[in-house]
Amino acid sequence: METKGLFLIGAVLVGGYLAITTLKDVDLAGVVVDAPGGLKVANNTPRKADSVPEDFLKETPYWVNAEGPVAAHETRPAVFVTDAIPGWRPADKREVVGTIQLINPSRNCSMPAPVVGARVANLFVRHPRQEAGLWSFAEAEVLKSVRKWYDGIRNSEAGKSPRLPGPTASHEFKVHDVAVTETDRPVHLVLRNAAAGNVLYNIHLAPGARVAGVSMLGGEANAVANLPRGTPVAAMDDATLRACGATQVFARSVNFVLEAEIKADKLTGEREEKARAEAAAKIAGFNDWFEAQFGINADETLFGLAFGNVSLVGPMPTDPDQAPAYAPLADAYVVAQTERFFKVAGLHEWPKAYMAEVQQAGTMLAGGDPLTVVKPEFYTTEW
Numbered sequence: 001m002e003t004k005g006l007f008l009i010g011a012v013l014v015g016g017y018l019a020i021t022t023l024k025d026v027d028l029a030g031v032v033v034d035a036p037g038g039l040k041v042a043n044n045t046p047r048k049a050d051s052v053p054e055d056f057l058k059e060t061p062y063w064v065n066a067e068g069p070v071a072a073h074e075t076r077p078a079v080f081v082t083d084a085i086p087g088w089r090p091a092d093k094r095e096v097v098g099t100i101q102l103i104n105p106s107r108n109c110s111m112p113a114p115v116v117g118a119r120v121a122n123l124f125v126r127h128p129r130q131e132a133g134l135w136s137f138a139e140a141e142v143l144k145s146v147r148k149w150y151d152g153i154r155n156s157e158a159g160k161s162p163r164l165p166g167p168t169a170s171h172e173f174k175v176h177d178v179a180v181t182e183t184d185r186p187v188h189l190v191l192r193n194a195a196a197g198n199v200l201y202n203i204h205l206a207p208g209a210r211v212a213g214v215s216m217l218g219g220e221a222n223a224v225a226n227l228p229r230g231t232p233v234a235a236m237d238d239a240t241l242r243a244c245g246a247t248q249v250f251a252r253s254v255n256f257v258l259e260a261e262i263k264a265d266k267l268t269g270e271r272e273e274k275a276r277a278e279a280a281a282k283i284a285g286f287n288d289w290f291e292a293q294f295g296i297n298a299d300e301t302l303f304g305l306a307f308g309n310v311s312l313v314g315p316m317p318t319d320p321d322q323a324p325a326y327a328p329l330a331d332a333y334v335v336a337q338t339e340r341f342f343k344v345a346g347l348h349e350w351p352k353a354y355m356a357e358v359q360q361a362g363t364m365l366a367g368g369d370p371l372t373v374v375k376p377e378f379y380t381t382e383w
Contacts, residue, residue: 053076053077053078053079054077056070056078057077060306061252061253061256061260062250062252062253062256062306063126063252063253064077064306065305065306065307066078066305066307066308070305071310072123072310073303073311073316074303079312083317084310084312084324085177085204085323086317086320086324086326087325087326088177088310090309091130091202093133093172093345094345095132095133095328095330095332095345096331096344097133097134097330097332097333097334097345098330098332098333099333100334100335100336101333101334101335101336102336102338102342103233103235103336103337104337105235105236105237105240105337106234106235106236109240111234112213112232112234113293113294113295114188114212114213115186115213117185118185118186118187118188118213119182119184119185119187119188120294120295120296120301121187121188121189121190121313122192122290122294122296122301122302123178123189123190123191123192123302124192124193124194124250124302124304125176125192125304125308125311126194126304126307127195127196127306128175128195128307128309129174129309130174130175130177130309131172132172132200133344133350134173134200134334134336134343134345135167135353136171136173136198136220136221136339136342136343137167138220138340138341139341141171143361145165146361146362148165149165149358149370150366153370153375154375156375164355165358166351166355167354169197170196170197170198171198172350173197173223174197174198174199174200175200175309175329176199176309177201177202177309177310178191178203178204178313179206179310179313179324180204181206181209181312181313181316181324183206183207183208183209186210186212187209187210188211188215189203189213189215189313190215190217191214191215191217191222192217192218192248192302192304193216193217194304197219197220198219199219200329200334200336201214201222201223201224201225202327202329202332203224203225203327204327205226206317206322206323206324207321208322209314209324211231213234214231214232214234215234215293216234216236217235217248219237219238220237220238220339221336221338222235222237222336223334223336223337223338224334224335224336225327225332225333226329227333229333235337237337245285245289246285246286246290247282247286249282249286250302251299254282255279261275283299286298341357
């Protein structure tokens with residue numbers, strides 16, 4: 001089996017500031033891991049010969065959903081995935097990435113501006129389903145699992161040990177592929193995480209296409225793969241956006257919820273006026289912040305498909321030689337903004353790696369083995 005080296009870099013100048021992070025409890029320098037074998041091939045959903053991309057879209061009050069092999073596009077409702085990226089296949093969590101560059105999220109309410117003349121692509125990702133062998137989670141989640149473990153110990157029968165709590169699906173990075181075919185000018189990607197978890201954006205470049213910068217917004221942890229090294233990458237999570245008065249909102253969703261409550265007579269009179277004003281303020285607040293950072297209106301330029309696997313930035317490829325080549329995650333260069341804990345396929349076994357953190361934290365907080373400390377075999381009244 002072929003082997004690949006997996007390395008992590010701890011400091012990098014990104015978007016004009018120095019981001020220094022460390023990977024908890026493991027030194028990646030020089031670690032060699034086995035590459036995965038037997039990766040699955042493209043899962044191209046069968047379609048009728050006369051079908052069009054729009055056949056696989058479902059309109060909802062909140063979003064437009066992708067219900068088949070289609071990709072989001074800036075100027076049309078959708079395109080077929082394999083037209084955007086010939087040879088596309090779903091990502092596989094057994095693929096071991098090559099180099100991981102960790103960056104800190106921005107905390108000063110501003111993002112690096114796109115380079116002059118760059119085309120800004122404003123795309124959102126919601127409910128991605130492809131899997132990646134990367135996981136990230138916060139201390140608060142570990143402590144929540146510790147409490148659950150303690151409760152299980154207290155409520156367990158004598159002589160029985162409860163199973164350690166496992167992770168949630170939101171800890172895993174889910175993959176969204178972004179094909180870039182724009183060659184007339186550089187592209188600045190604004191990648192907006194509207195998912196309920198972590199997102200890894202995998203970039204596929206057509207010949208001559210250039211990404212001048214990447215801004216990742218929303219969520220708690222985000223990553224981008226297969227960019228040329230040295231491409232500026234910056235990130236701002238949901239918590240910072242809220243603190244900056246720029247909570248990420250989507251006008252379509254906000255307005256639908258508002259009108260539904262008004263229609264159901266849940267909001268009338270002054271309450272309706274107040275709700276409308278608050279909704280407008282939220283939408284305007286994010287739009288004003290977004291335009292100040294990237295020079296475009298957040299709502300008017302937004303594109304994306306819920307449950308979609310792929311987005312296309314630029315024209316549809318007409319010449320096979322000018323189409324993006326599929327870039328796998330195996331041995332890829334990844335820039336990641338993570339939470340406190342970060343686990344990597346090839347170095348950590350999942351979900352055991354999460355459960356080990358819960359056990360370690362629970363043992364430390366209990367001051368000994370929780371199975372005896374949290375629920376002693378006997379109690380004494382002697383002082």
